[in-house]
Amino acid sequence: MRTRAVPALAAALTALLLAPAAPAAAHNALQSAAPAQDARLTAAPTSVTLRFLQRLNPEFTTIVLSDAERRKVPTGVPAVDGTAGTVTVDQPLANGTYTVAYRVVSADGHPVQGSYRFTVADPAAPAAAGVAGTSTPATPVSAAGAHDGPPLALVAGGVVVALAAAGAAVLLLRRRRTS
Ligand SMILES: [Cu+2]
Structure with a gap:
C-alpha cells in the first residue's frame, strides 16, 4: 500500500507540474496594438497605440519605443484613454525593426x-543610419508579466520535490526487491 502511494504521489506531482498555470x-x-506585432509597414507610423484588457492608470503606463540598436526613439508621454495608451512618435521612423515595450498595472x-x-x-x-538590413535585434519579444518570477520559483521547487519523490519511490522499490 505504502510503496504504491509513493509513485502515485510522484505522478500527481508531475501532473501538477505539467498542468498549465492558473490564468491570472x-x-x-495587451489585447491589440497598432502597429501590430510583427507588422511590416510600408509607411512609418506616427504613433503607437496599445489596447489593453483593463483600464489603464495614466500614472503607471509606460510605452517605450526603441530601434534595432536598442536606442530609445523619442516619443510623447503615453496618452491614456480608457483601456488604450498612445504615444506619438516625434521623428519620422527610418526603415528598420522597432521594439515596443510596455509596462502597465x-x-x-x-x-x-x-x-x-x-x-x-x-x-x-532609406534604411536607418548604421542599421544594416541584416541586423537582428537582440531584444527578445516577450509578454512576461511580473508574476513570472514567483511561478518559475514554484516550478523549480516542484521539480525538486518531484525528483525527491521519484528518488524515494526508486529506493523503496529497490529495498522491496532486495528484501
Ligand atoms: Cu496580481
Missing part, C-alpha cells in the same frame, strides 16, 4: 509588462 484573471493584458495593482516588434520597410525611404 485579475491581470491586465492591473486592476489588482500588479504590474504587467511585455514587448513586441514591428518593422518599417518603406520602399521609398
